[in-house]
Amino acid sequence: MRKLLAYTVALALFLSAAPVFAQSNVADKYRAGMIPRFLSYVTIGSMSDYDAEWMTPGQEEMANALYEEVKAFGFPTHFSADKYIYVNIPSNLKNRQAPVLGFSAHYDTTPDINGNGVKPQVIKNYDGKAITLKNNQVIDPAKDDYLQKMIGKTIVTSDGTTNLGADDKAGVTIVMTLLKTLAENPKMPHGPIQVVLTPNEDVGRSAERLELQYYKPDYAYDFDGGVDGEMVVANFSAYGVLVTAHGINGHQSYAADNGYRNSAKPIGDLIAAAAPSANLPNNSRGEQGYIEPHHIEYNQAENTHMVDFRLRYFDQEEGKRYINRIKHVADSLSQALNVAIDVQINKQYENVAYGVKPEAYDMLAKAMTDAGVKPDPKQERAGTTSAMIMAKHGFGGYTVFTGQRNPHAFIEWLSEEDMFKAYKVALNLVKQVAQMKVAK
Numbered sequence: 459m460r461k462l463l464a465y466t467v468a469l470a471l472f473l474s475a476a477p478v479f480a481q482s483n484v485a486d487k488y489r490a491g492m493i494p495r496f497l498s499y500v501t502i503g504s505m506s507d508y509d510a511e512w513m514t515p516g517q518e519e520m521a522n523a524l525y526e527e528v529k530a531f532g533f534p535t536h537f538s539a540d541k542y543i544y545v546n547i548p549s550n551l552k553n554r555q556a557p558v559l560g561f562s563a564h565y566d567t568t569p570d571i572n573g574n575g576v577k578p579q580v581i582k583n584y585d586g587k588a589i590t591l592k593n594n595q596v597i598d599p600a601k602d603d604y605l606q607k608m609i610g611k612t613i614v615t616s617d618g619t620t621n622l623g624a625d626d627k628a629g630v631t632i633v634m635t636l637l638k639t640l641a642e643n644p645k646m647p648h649g650p651i652q653v654v655l656t657p658n659e660d661v662g663r664s665a666e667r668l669e670l671q672y673y674k675p676d677y678a679y680d681f682d683g684g685v686d687g688e689m690v691v692a693n694f695s696a697y698g699v700l701v702t703a704h705g706i707n708g709h710q711s712y713a714a715d716n717g718y719r720n721s722a723k724p725i726g727d728l729i730a731a732a733a734p735s736a737n738l739p740n741n742s743r744g745e746q747g748y749i750e751p752h753h754i755e756y757n758q759a760e761n762t763h764m765v766d767f768r769l770r771y772f773d774q775e776e777g778k779r780y781i782n783r784i785k786h787v788a789d790s791l792s793q794a795l796n797v798a799i800d801v802q803i804n805k806q807y808e809n810v811a812y813g814v815k816p817e818a819y820d821m822l823a824k825a826m827t828d829a830g831v832k833p834d835p836k837q838e839r840a841g842t843t844s845a846m847i848m849a850k851h852g853f854g855g856y857t858v859f860t861g862q863r864n865p866h867a868f869i870e871w872l873s874e875e876d877m878f879k880a881y882k883v884a885l886n887l888v889k890q891v892a893q894m895k896v897a898k
């Protein structure tokens with residue numbers, strides 16, 4: 459994946475002679491505060507909504523609470539009209555410039571499962587047995603082998619009637635704990651740091667109203683990944699393609715003379731030609747993409763048929779092939795059947811690998827290793843906030859593990875240890891970037 463990257467390296471590492479700040483002791487001091495902070499966030503229901511114009515009342519409540527906390531840290535903070543919370547921390551390095559390091563997380567939870575009235579349960583010293591929740595929900599180590607690694611550790615679940623919301627309140631907790639650490643340890647050397655907490659990630663809109671004057675770091679790390687060193691270094695590019703065939707009304711029996719045209723036939727033929735079974739999701743795995751006609755609609759009054767295709771791919775050439783094929787088939791059917799056909803193409807998210815600086819990978823891998831975590835790079839067959847930023851603003855970033863497991867489910871749970879380790883990874887990145895300089 460990294461071979462795809464064609465950015466020039468504008469930044470160079472240099473070895474700092476300065477004594478290393480005793481960071482691990484600092485991190486340990488903040489561990490105990492993370493679970494109470496996490497619990498305070500998950501108990502505020504902040505589901506996003508596909509149909510909302512923008513904010514939901516729950517997200518608004520969450521955003522206001524986070525803004526009050528962030529303000530108290532004393533850094534330059536901007537709470538935008540669209541309820542993004544931005545923190546821009548100036549560098550405290552003397553006599554040199556370091557690159558800008560960015561951290562993001564999202565404070566909404568998915569609309570797909572109830573996230574209101576969350577009653578979190580903290581299980582200390584987990585015994586390795588199945589956990590039975592209300593609503594006949596079972597968190598079962600036989601089905602989730604990562605639970606076996608949690609024996610003796612602390613995990614958090616919901617009571618089974620809601621999701622937990624660790625996606626992404628775990629990420630928010632990590633970022634907020636980092637801000638608290640920086641606020642309380644002003645001598646810890648760091649370059650310029652930008653933080654953004656976003657709404658509406660789970661409805662695919664977290665980058666939509668992002669303001670780049672407050673968030674456009676050289677290195678962006680999004681805390682919204684799973685467990686155990688997961689780093690998402692590539693993800694699907696995603697397009698929605700909406701094709702509408704406009705029939706012509708009239709009596710079909712006299713169509714040869716009255717100009718009546720049916721709108722179903724062109725859509726049927728288009729689906730057959732543009733989305734052959736070899737390219738369907740069920741025939742796609744690994745790095746292969748797919749094209750799927752997932753929704754068809756008929757509007758009787760207007761005599762239109764519409765099909766909505768989902769396109770997903772890692773390889774740009776594969777994506778171009780799908781799009782060109784739809785356009786080409788639509789044109790030829792329009793001529794052959796004498797009906798108007800429109801094609802609307804909407805970019806939803808884009809592979810971050812197209813826009814990440816090459817050294818960002820090694821920086822994250824080292825930050826993990828230094829935190830005692832084995833990096834587990836992954837290509838995600840889905841989108842992330844970074845992927846939405848990439849699609850809209852052209853700069854990419856990696857998604858880092860947070861301790862969240864089984865998101866968007868009643869059996870979602872959180873690993874306290876992984877959440878703490880991810881916070882250490884963030885702190886290690888701060889430390890590394892403080893030792894870099896901007897190359898002239």
Ligand SMILES: [Zn+2]
Pocket residue numbers: 564625626659682
């Ligand atoms: Zn998430």
